[in-house]
Amino acid sequence: MDWSSMPADTMVCAARNVTLRDVVMSIAQGAESVEDVRSAVGMQDGDEGLENLHGIVEVFLPVIRDLQSGGCGGGCSGCSGCHGG
Numbered sequence: 001m002d003w004s005s006m007p008a009d010t011m012v013c014a015a016r017n018v019t020l021r022d023v024v025m026s027i028a029q030g031a032e033s034v035e036d037v038r039s040a041v042g043m044q045d046g047d048e049g050l051e052n053l054h055g056i057v058e059v060f061l062p063v064i065r066d067l068q069s070g071g072c073g074g075g076c077s078g079c080s081g082c083h084g085g
Contacts, residue, residue, distance in 0.1 A: 003059045013049035016042055023056050027064050033057065
């Protein structure tokens with residue numbers, strides 16, 4: 001699944017009412033691994049959707065780290081300080 005193109009309200013774990021937004025927010029607030037995210041959003045072993053966390057973290061963690069460090073990862077135009085070309 002291409003998590004980068006999914007709407008923020010996409011359900012990741014219906015049983016725990018966890019959306020993609022919740023997962024991404026946990027990363028923005030400091031979660032740096034699947035285990036960190038799982039703990040932050042309250043998911044447990046065996047929860048449906050737990051298998052999706054790896055893919056979501058893989059997509060969003062590098063992007064959020066770049067944004068938090070003041071970079072954008074490149075490919076944009078017109079931002080100040082961009083080194084991505």
